[in-house]
Amino acid sequence: MRNRLKVLRAERDWSQQDLAERLEVSRQSVNAIETGKYDPSLPLAFRIAELFGQPIEAIFLRD
């Protein structure tokens, strides 16, 4: 699954660490999601969507 996490983060000028702190996860988690190595669980995907104020399908895209 592809995602727009890196773009959304860059728009807000957040580092991976900033985003990780806001989501209460490790920086490694943010990195793994961003690079497509890991697809987050539904609860985490909802938290990401809430944080960016966008629906899940606008952030996570099908291959």
Next chain:
Amino acid sequence: MARIMDKIAGRRPWMWALAFAGAMGIIAWFEHRHVLGGIRSLPFVAAGCLFLIPLAKSANNCASASGTLTLAMRRYNRRMMIWAVSYIVLLGTAMSIRNNLDPQGPLLWLIAVLPSLPILFFIWAMVRYLKEETDEYLRLRNTLNALFGLALLLGIGTFWGFLEAFKVVPHVDAWWVVPVWAMGMGLANVFQVVRDRKGDDQ
């Protein structure tokens, strides 16, 4: 004291993991050459386990520097040090009782069981970590590490078991299972850490 230990341990857990794996490898080689074997190997294995203390410290330092030291990981590392130290103490106690008192019957059973207790604690600590870790990615990563360790153990165990059955190789004591499993976990962790560096913005 803690600060000195932190400095000695540094931020390179792989170095201590390598030292631990190297110590275990050397012991295995000496066993193969019949210089060591059975109970004679145990003090050397206990000494090799001393590397686990700076390993835990440096893992803490490394994770702390990269902002990934979760509460569960901190607890796991603390428990890891507890088991490593208690293993050395209990094994030393069991060995001296056996060598000096020549125990028989129930006491012999008791001292034979003593060194396995911290190892059981280590397995429990691993289970606790996986239950306590709230970061889902780290939980998955460490579960995969444990599974890789298990796969390596099953692979080597089966391979060696058949070689042993056909009397091609010497007997290996069953207590080697946990060190082999731990080495497998360590190897898998090194692979995951290297893979995760790609795309890391720090």
